[in-house]
Amino acid sequence: MATDVHGPVTTSEREKQVAGAAAPGTAVQVGGLVRAFGGRAVIDDLHLSLRPGEFVALLGRSGCGKSTLLRVLAGLDQEIDGEVLVPRRRAVAFQAPRLMPWKRVWRNVLLGLPGRPERDVAVRALEEVGLGRRADAWPKTLSGGEAQRASLARALVREPDLLLLDEPFGALDALTRIKAQRLVAELWQERGCAVLLVTHDVEEALLLADRALVMESGRIAYETAVDLPRPRTVSDPRFGALRARLLDRLGVDGEANEDGTDGRSAGASVDGDEGSGGVVGGTEVVGVGAAASGSPTAAA
Ligand SMILES: Nc1ncnc2c1ncn2[C@@H]1O[C@H](COP(=O)(O)OP(=O)(O)OP(=O)(O)O)[C@@H](O)[C@H]1O
Numbered sequence: 001m002a003t004d005v006h007g008p009v010t011t012s013e014r015e016k017q018v019a020g021a022a023a024p025g026t027a028v029q030v031g032g033l034v035r036a037f038g039g040r041a042v043i044d045d046l047h048l049s050l051r052p053g054e055f056v057a058l059l060g061r062s063g064c065g066k067s068t069l070l071r072v073l074a075g076l077d078q079e080i081d082g083e084v085l086v087p088r089r090r091a092v093a094f095q096a097p098r099l100m101p102w103k104r105v106w107r108n109v110l111l112g113l114p115g116r117p118e119r120d121v122a123v124r125a126l127e128e129v130g131l132g133r134r135a136d137a138w139p140k141t142l143s144g145g146e147a148q149r150a151s152l153a154r155a156l157v158r159e160p161d162l163l164l165l166d167e168p169f170g171a172l173d174a175l176t177r178i179k180a181q182r183l184v185a186e187l188w189q190e191r192g193c194a195v196l197l198v199t200h201d202v203e204e205a206l207l208l209a210d211r212a213l214v215m216e217s218g219r220i221a222y223e224t225a226v227d228l229p230r231p232r233t234v235s236d237p238r239f240g241a242l243r244a245r246l247l248d249r250l251g252v253d254g255e256a257n258e259d260g261t262d263g264r265s266a267g268a269s270v271d272g273d274e275g276s277g278g279v280v281g282g283t284e285v286v287g288v289g290a291a292a293s294g295s296p297t298a299a300a
Contacts, residue, residue: 026049026051026052026085027050027051027053027054027086027087027161027162027194028048028049028050028073028086028087028162028196029048029083029084029085030046030048030049030073030084030085031082031083032046032081032082032083033045033046033047033048033072033080033081033083033084034081034082034218035065035068035069035079035080042065042068042218043065043068043069043080043219044217044218044219045082045218045219046082046218047219048069048220050162050194050196051194052192052194053192053193054210054211055188055197055208055210055211056194056195056196056209056211056213057197057198057199057204057205057206057211057212057213058070058196058213058215059199059200059202059213059214059250060215060250061216061250064215064218065215065218066166066198067198069215070092070164070196072084073086073090073162073164074092074164075090076092086162087160087161087162087194088161089158089159089162090158090160090161090162090163090164091154091155091156091158091162091163091164092155092163092165092166093148093151093152093155093164093165093166093168094151094168095168097139097147097148097150097151099151100139101138101139101140104136104137104138105122105126105131105134105135105136105138106119106122106123106126106135106136107122108139108150108154109125109126109153110122110154110157111154117157122135122153122157123135125156125157126150126153128153128156128187129149129152129153129183129187130149131146131149131150131153134146134150143176144171145172145173145179148169148171148172148180149183151168152168152180152184152187159191160193161194162193162194162195163191163193163195164195164196165184165195165197165198166198167198167199167200168180168184168197169181169199169204184197184208185207185208185230188208202243202246202247202250202252203234203243205226205246206226206232206239206243206246209226210225210226211223211224211226212226212242212246214246214249214250222249224242224245226242228242
């Protein structure tokens with residue numbers, strides 16, 4: 001069962017015990033996590049930790065269990081074994097904005113919040129994502145990018161210590177996507193919350209994250225620090241080298257050389273199904289413990 005370790009003091013004895021076991025300075029701590037569907041373990045003895053304020057990207061082939069892990073961390077799936085320590089304040093945004101069409105945008109932002117929060121609370125969150133003037137709009141009148149920003153506002157209004165993003169930019173066109181990535185980078189810098197971003201896009205991971213993880217066979221099979229100064233550019237040779245290494249690890253042929261001098265132009269992404277064979281094999285951990293550093297001011 002997912003257990004909160006931050007925020008107001010927990011009440012149950014079990015929560016106290018688990019909270020006591022959490023390492024200091026840890027936002028997320030997962031140990032021996034197993035999630036099975038019909039006897040098939042999609043997550044199998046997974047271990048993961050995030051530091052407060054750390055931005056981590058989670059990559060992996062389609063069907064390898066990324067969204068399942070995110071749902072567990074969000075507390076949406078509790079049919080698990082193992083230990084999951086997460087902040088009490090956490091929020092999730094999905095690829096589909098999931099706005100209720102019969103509620104105005106500002107009411108969507110406040111959906112599910114305890115108490116009776118005022119409209120102003122929603123408007124402030126909408127202003128943060130550049131949508132203050134659309135507070136009274138109906139969701140169907142928003143563009144795809146605007147709807148995604150409204151979804152982000154709904155997550156931010158919860159003032160999360162952990163923000164879980166499940167391919168939030170996946171359905172956006174290229175330009176809107178770049179803007180949305182920059183927005184997330186800025187909001188992360190301002191808010192200082194830990195972020196776990198599920199993405200298929202290696203470049204997106206490298207532009208935004210302190211650390212990139214690759215999930216495979218139900219575990220974190222590979223990780224690398226992204227210790228590049230911000231703002232980052234895809235033309236940086238070190239960026240190209242990291243991209244090549246990650247693509248190789250994901251079983252995708254990269255055109256970039258290891259030194260990054262002949263990098264791909266854009267859109268290095270992962271597809272193909274987990275379990276369809278593939279180049280990725282074995283378990284390797286590289287650069288464990290990368291510190292969150294620099295200022296995430298730009299993402300392209
Ligand atoms: N509720 C469920 N019932 C049965 N199987 C499920 C359920 N949810 C997920 N699965 C299975 O678990 C596996 C992992 O799914 P998940 O959505 O976590 O993968 P993913 O890595 O996020 O994939 P993608 O990148 O394509 O979104 C898949 O084989 C999926 O069919």
